[in-house]
Amino acid sequence: MSQSQETLSNLLQETRSFPPPAELAAAANVTAEAYDEAAADRLGYWAKQAERLTWSKRWDEILDWSNPPFAKWFVGGELNAAYNCVDRHVEAGLGAKVAYHWEGEPGDTRTITYADLQREVNKAANALLELGVRKGDRVAIYLPMIPELPISMLACARIGATHSVVFGGFSSEALRTRIDDAQAKLVITADGGYRRGKPSALKPTVDEAVAQTPTIEHVLVVRRTGEDVAVNERDVWWQDLVERQSDAHTAEPMDAEHPLYILYTSGTTGKPKGILHTTGGYLTHVAYTHNAVFDLKPETDVYWCSADIGWVTGHSYIVYGPLANGATSVMYEGTPDTPNKGRWWDLIQKYKVSIFYTAPTAIRTFMKWGDDIPAQYDLSSLRVLGSVGEPINPEAYVWYRENIGAGRTPVVDTWWQTETGGIMISPLPGVTAAKPGAAMRPLPGVSAEVVDDQGEPVPNGGGGFLVLTEPWPGMLRTIWGDDERYIKTYWSRFEGKYFAGDGAKKDEDGDIWLLGRVDDVMLVSGHNISTTEVESALVSHPKVAEAAVVGATDPVTGQAIVSFVIPRGSAGEEVEGAEFLKELRDHVARTLGPIAKPRQIMMVPELPKTRSGKIMRRLLRDVAENRSIGDVSTLADSTVMDLISEKLPGSK
Numbered sequence: 001m002s003q004s005q006e007t008l009s010n011l012l013q014e015t016r017s018f019p020p021p022a023e024l025a026a027a028a029n030v031t032a033e034a035y036d037e038a039a040a041d042r043l044g045y046w047a048k049q050a051e052r053l054t055w056s057k058r059w060d061e062i063l064d065w066s067n068p069p070f071a072k073w074f075v076g077g078e079l080n081a082a083y084n085c086v087d088r089h090v091e092a093g094l095g096a097k098v099a100y101h102w103e104g105e106p107g108d109t110r111t112i113t114y115a116d117l118q119r120e121v122n123k124a125a126n127a128l129l130e131l132g133v134r135k136g137d138r139v140a141i142y143l144p145m146i147p148e149l150p151i152s153m154l155a156c157a158r159i160g161a162t163h164s165v166v167f168g169g170f171s172s173e174a175l176r177t178r179i180d181d182a183q184a185k186l187v188i189t190a191d192g193g194y195r196r197g198k199p200s201a202l203k204p205t206v207d208e209a210v211a212q213t214p215t216i217e218h219v220l221v222v223r224r225t226g227e228d229v230a231v232n233e234r235d236v237w238w239q240d241l242v243e244r245q246s247d248a249h250t251a252e253p254m255d256a257e258h259p260l261y262i263l264y265t266s267g268t269t270g271k272p273k274g275i276l277h278t279t280g281g282y283l284t285h286v287a288y289t290h291n292a293v294f295d296l297k298p299e300t301d302v303y304w305c306s307a308d309i310g311w312v313t314g315h316s317y318i319v320y321g322p323l324a325n326g327a328t329s330v331m332y333e334g335t336p337d338t339p340n341k342g343r344w345w346d347l348i349q350k351y352k353v354s355i356f357y358t359a360p361t362a363i364r365t366f367m368k369w370g371d372d373i374p375a376q377y378d379l380s381s382l383r384v385l386g387s388v389g390e391p392i393n394p395e396a397y398v399w400y401r402e403n404i405g406a407g408r409t410p411v412v413d414t415w416w417q418t419e420t421g422g423i424m425i426s427p428l429p430g431v432t433a434a435k436p437g438a439a440m441r442p443l444p445g446v447s448a449e450v451v452d453d454q455g456e457p458v459p460n461g462g463g464g465f466l467v468l469t470e471p472w473p474g475m476l477r478t479i480w481g482d483d484e485r486y487i488k489t490y491w492s493r494f495e496g497k498y499f500a501g502d503g504a505k506k507d508e509d510g511d512i513w514l515l516g517r518v519d520d521v522m523l524v525s526g527h528n529i530s531t532t533e534v535e536s537a538l539v540s541h542p543k544v545a546e547a548a549v550v551g552a553t554d555p556v557t558g559q560a561i562v563s564f565v566i567p568r569g570s571a572g573e574e575v576e577g578a579e580f581l582k583e584l585r586d587h588v589a590r591t592l593g594p595i596a597k598p599r600q601i602m603m604v605p606e607l608p609k610t611r612s613g614k615i616m617r618r619l620l621r622d623v624a625e626n627r628s629i630g631d632v633s634t635l636a637d638s639t640v641m642d643l644i645s646e647k648l649p650g651s652k
């Protein structure tokens with residue numbers, strides 16, 4: 001193979017495919033015609049999607065792309081995001097409909113109807129105004145998964161303040177840098193939340209952060225756990241301030257391009273970037289995709305996305321998308337193993353969840369815990385399953401479909417990023433015969449390609465870089481305060497195209513498979529090899545639960561493949577022996593070819609992951625190359641790297 005240095009070899013052969021159930025296909029929200037319709041008039045197709053929203057003033061122009069890469073969508077249009085997510089449903093007579101079935105980790109529950117949500121959001125909006133927050137100000141939100149989190153976001157949107165949600169597991173330093181970067185005026189937090197069966201404090205972290213942030217004027221604190229907290233001069237209790245407000249507030253229409261929120265990326269590949277999303281295009285994109293990709297029937301479906309709202313998945317598919325569509329959602333505060341490892345399945349059974357959206361990291365964890373756990377619950381209400389966050393290994397996909405979806409439900413593997421705002425590449429559950437491990441096709445209205453290092457589309461069967469070739473409504477508008485970095489990071493690698501930073505291949509049918517971060521791709525004896533494919537080959541061995549693969553400098557091959565493997569719980573003792581390691585290496589060679597055979601396999605108890613559950617390969621590369629370990633500020637568990645280092649032989 002004489003491939004250009006930077007083109008990915010693709011090795012994995014996966015031939016399984018699951019057509020949509022006939023019944024679902026017959027009643028699907030989106031049919032195959034949508035692809036043709038969008039191809040014939042892309043902007044017209046998006047304008048039609050924008051009709052899903054209620055606009056105070058209609059737009060004059062669908063897209064202004066006269067100053068690329070700075071896009072303006074629905075130019076001249078005006079709308080209020082909170083009005084669209086809440087009030088209009090109440091006005092349409094759906095006030096009594098449940099917006100959220102909220103469940104706290106200790107088992108306490110709150111049922112919040114659209115009418116309740118309207119009152120709560122209005123009170124919170126009035127409270128923000130009393131605290132001096134005005135349109136254009138930034139508000140940091142550092143809350144556990146409690147109803148006050150979406151309420152706070154919507155209250156900001158209602159008055160035109162731009163929110164910046166910071167995941168509640170982050171350190172005071174991470175919070176401080178995000179407050180400073182956005183120059184936020186207010187932080188909304190709680191005394192704490194419940195995690196792993198006990199209260200987990202948040203307020204002390206905020207105190208530490210705001211001791212050094214000159215812009216913060218007030219800290220608004222929700223009482224959740226009732227634990228003692230220090231009360232400082234600028235602190236205000238939510239229960240005092242918000243509760244006494246009027247529950248009436250008139251939402252002010254915002255310009256379509258008004259900044260809705262800033263959200264920092266996960267930091268999987270480096271320093272997080274403050275991604276800016278605006279109002280009209282973003283809301284159009286998430287409402288459309290939530291309806292199309294999950295085939296949402298708002299009258300009958302109960303929808304649950306298990307992400308934390310601190311990630312973009314939660315912003316788009318717990319808050320803005322589902323609420324804009326008037327959906328009924330489940331929202332859960334805690335961890336999947338509290339009080340036992342069946343908690344999620346118990347929630348699905350209890351609320352009769354019909355659409356469920358989670359991440360490969362969670363699915364692999366459940367595989368590790370064993371099939372017998374979900375088997376104890378009635379999951380027959382489920383009709384569509386989704387995955388997001390990382391490439392899903394085919395074995396994990398099939399396990400999910402079989403053990404959670406009873407072999408009946410389509411699984412949609414949705415590719416997107418904080419930057420894209422919403423789903424971009426995904427099967428449609430009523431149209432696509434989905435292949436396990438493939439994100440398949442760009443959604444109608446989305447233009448994506450896989451290109452070589454010259455920016456030319458690769459033929460079917462080829463691998464390269466994923467790019468987006470046309471602007472889309474939910475796209476980031478810039479990196480907050482750093483237009484230069486926006487241009488450099490996304491729009492400089494290939495002229496006129498958005499560079500996603502992910503490797504991908506097109507199979508013989510032209511369907512798209514994501515192959516991991518370009519930064520993670522390994523160069524072995526002149527072949528660029530995808531970490532994802534080698535990991536999927538390892539995970540397809542019955543004794544392997546999870547695997548992470550990196551390329552380490554090697555005198556002979558340039559880079560060599562180093563693997564870190566977590567055995568399945570049931571795998572027993574033999575997984576430590578040389579015999580087993582050989583079996584695994586041979587298994588990879590058989591599955592992918594000898595070029596992909598790992599030089600080294602290390603059995604480890606855990607893998608380093610971001611707080612959003614993504615494997616941080618750059619840290620493993622540091623280990624494999626005996627370097628000191630890089631930025632770990634977004635690592636979920638800082639002790640993991642010690643556990644892994646202990647496993648290392650003296651040198652590599």
Ligand code: ATP
Nearest residue numbers: 265266267268269389390391414415416417418514
């Ligand atoms: P940073 O950009 O700071 O390194 P991050 O990229 O992890 O962080 P996110 O925006 O949360 O932050 O993640 C987007 C990335 O997640 C994508 O670029 C892709 O690598 C990966 N991803 C998400 N969904 C999928 C999917 N369905 N298949 C493959 N990869 C996915």
Ligand code: MG
Nearest residue numbers: 265269417501
């Ligand atoms: Mg990224």
